[in-house]
Amino acid sequence: MKQIILFDFPREESRHPIVNDLIKIYDLSVNILRASIDFNARGFLLAEIEGEEEVIEKAMEHAKKCNVITNYVESAILIDEEECVNCGACTAVCVVDALYLDEKATLQFDTDKCLDCKLCVTACPVRAIRDVL
Amino acid sequence: MGISKTYQEINERIKSGEAVVVTAEEIIKIVEEKGIKQATKEVDVVTTATFGPMCSSGAFLNFGHSDPAMRMEKIRLNNVEAYGGLAAVDTYIGATQESESEGYEYGGAHVIYDLIDGKDINLTAKAKGTDCYPRKEINTYINIETINEAYLYNPRNCYQNYAAAINTSNKRLFTYMGVLNPNSSVVTYSTSGQLSPLLNDPLYRTIGVGTRIFIGGTTGYVSWRGTQFKSGVTRDNNNLPKVPAGTLALIGDLKAMSTKYIKPAVFEKYGTSMYIGVGIPIPVLDEDIMRQLAIKDEEIMTSIFDYSVQEGPKPILGEVSYKELRSGKIRVNGKEVKTAPLSSLKKAREIAEELKTWIKSGEFLLQEPIETFPTDNTLNGLNSTKKGAK
Numbered sequence: 216m217k218q219i220i221l222f223d224f225p226r227e228e229s230r231h232p233i234v235n236d237l238i239k240i241y242d243l244s245v246n247i248l249r250a251s252i253d254f255n256a257r258g259f260l261l262a263e264i265e266g267e268e269e270v271i272e273k274a275m276e277h278a279k280k281c282n283v284i285t286n287y288v289e290s291a292i293l294i295d296e297e298e299c300v301n302c303g304a305c306t307a308v309c310v311v312d313a314l315y316l317d318e319k320a321t322l323q324f325d326t327d328k329c330l331d332c333k334l335c336v337t338a339c340p341v342r343a344i345r346d347v348l
Numbered sequence: 349m350g351i352s353k354t355y356q357e358i359n360e361r362i363k364s365g366e367a368v369v370v371t372a373e374e375i376i377k378i379v380e381e382k383g384i385k386q387a388t389k390e391v392d393v394v395t396t397a398t399f400g401p402m403c404s405s406g407a408f409l410n411f412g413h414s415d416p417a418m419r420m421e422k423i424r425l426n427n428v429e430a431y432g433g434l435a436a437v438d439t440y441i442g443a444t445q446e447s448e449s450e451g452y453e454y455g456g457a458h459v460i461y462d463l464i465d466g467k468d469i470n471l472t473a474k475a476k477g478t479d480c481y482p483r484k485e486i487n488t489y490i491n492i493e494t495i496n497e498a499y500l501y502n503p504r505n506c507y508q509n510y511a512a513a514i515n516t517s518n519k520r521l522f523t524y525m526g527v528l529n530p531n532s533s534v535v536t537y538s539t540s541g542q543l544s545p546l547l548n549d550p551l552y553r554t555i556g557v558g559t560r561i562f563i564g565g566t567t568g569y570v571s572w573r574g575t576q577f578k579s580g581v582t583r584d585n586n587n588l589p590k591v592p593a594g595t596l597a598l599i600g601d602l603k604a605m606s607t608k609y610i611k612p613a614v615f616e617k618y619g620t621s622m623y624i625g626v627g628i629p630i631p632v633l634d635e636d637i638m639r640q641l642a643i644k645d646e647e648i649m650t651s652i653f654d655y656s657v658q659e660g661p662k663p664i665l666g667e668v669s670y671k672e673l674r675s676g677k678i679r680v681n682g683k684e685v686k687t688a689p690l691s692s693l694k695k696a697r698e699i700a701e702e703l704k705t706w707i708k709s710g711e712f713l714l715q716e717p718i719e720t721f722p723t724d725n726t727l728n729g730l731n732s733t734k735k736g737a738k
């Protein structure tokens with residue numbers, strides 16, 4: 216299977232050769248789509264990984280052990296649930312209601328409905344929505 | 349004879365761990381089931397809360413003196429300007445001040461957040477130098493531990509009701525009410541409604557100067573009426589205003605705050621603002637207070653203002669209840685329009701719960717206002733006039 220994954224590197228881990236591990240240890244094929252690894256800032260790497268599902272899962276567990284945060288990318292945007300304050304400002308611009316607040320006033324995201332228009336990225340006041348693809 | 353309780357009685361019950369404390373959402377059901385009288389008898393305190401963006405926010409800081417000493421005039425914190433017109437090493441950092449290098453993506457609100465978060469902040473300052481304060485320049489790092497006083501001071505917060513916003517033009521608008529898509533396709537609003545402090549005490553009977561509150565995760569106080577305090581507006585039969593009315597000036601210790609209850613906000617093509625979590629307890633002194641506390645979203649109305657009109661008063665396109673707004677869809681001039689909030693109801697609920705826990709545990713006592721607010725205050729506008737013109 217092919218899976219797009221966004222790796223987030225906390226500051227101190229920016230230098231971990233994770234791509235190397237994916238290729239050498241897990242024999243996965245890695246197609247880097249975008250990357251930004253700064254010496255000082257938080258780094259990220261967006262890549263399309265190809266291989267068997269279980270192997271990808273194992274590799275992701277390994278990444279987690281190395282303190283690299285992994286996010287499976289299903290649409291053009293990614294919501295950081297830690298940062299999100301559930302205000303609902305993003306739902307104002309989402310014309311297809313892919314973003315909505317449920318009965319507990321918690322933000323829900325329906326990937327199937329999302330049009331990848333990315334209007335919500337700039338509409339989020341706490342910058343909890345990232346434009347990933 | 350109606351039921352009446354005093355602050356002292358309620359505080360005694362809090363101290364002995366017997367106080368019955370519920371949130372302003374929970375009280376609605378209690379009153380529905382038991383009636384006003386019984387609810388007044390049984391419940392001692394009702395907690396209200398809000399978590400919304402408030403531009404009129406900031407913090408006073410005292411850096412401590414360097415050696416040789418300096419009377420700081422041009423002050424920057426992480427490249428965000430802080431006010432240099434106070435005493436030597438005092439400053440006020442305003443939430444909406446934008447970074448000179450990053451613009452509104454990093455503003456005063458972010459500096460305040462990073463301070464609470466314990467991060468090191470770059471402080472640069474310039475001065476002309478005086479005989480008693482010879483130093484002319486400094487470039488150093490401070491954090492919440494190294495500075496002396498650090499207190500949040502909000503000249504305005506807790507708006508008692510607020511406008512709902514729509515955009516009837518054919519251009520997308522970027523406002524402090526969020527991104528407003530064109531052609532009346534969305535209405536945004538900002539309130540915690542039935543949980544909102546000043547909607548539960550509309551005539552300021554218990555919320556006044558000195559009221560002890562929850563702010564940013566710690567204890568704080570109402571220090572004054574907020575700026576643009578406009579209590580003298582038309583009110584409905586429940587004493588509720590349908591337009592922005594009362595406001596509160598709030599103070600609290602930044603050193604004890606938590607990043608869980610304060611968040612910097614960025615409104616696209618508008619600027620920086622700050623989300624602040626506030627919780628205010630309301631003592632159930634009598635049945636009149638309970639009647640106000642029992643009010644629900646369907647009884648609280650607001651007005652929909654057209655934000656595409658930039659000059660003159662914004663036209664009002666209709667009135668709507670918060671229950672309708674919360675449903676996600678309303679009708680404006682016969683057309684179905686989606687609605688979206690800006691203030692977090694979820695966070696407000698968390699705060700009301702947290703404050704409830706504090707009061708129940710006996711660690712948070714109620715403070716009777718030292719002075720109450722006027723109910724007939726009006727506002728002045730600002731004319732651009734020539735000197736001496738009457």
Ligand code: SF4
Nearest residue numbers: 309329330332333335
């Ligand atoms: S990208 Fe567009 S469609 Fe998708 S969630 Fe955001 S606003 Fe909605």
Ligand code: SF4
Nearest residue numbers: 299300302303305339
């Ligand atoms: S606008 Fe941002 S913070 Fe608010 S609900 Fe949407 S993702 Fe969460």
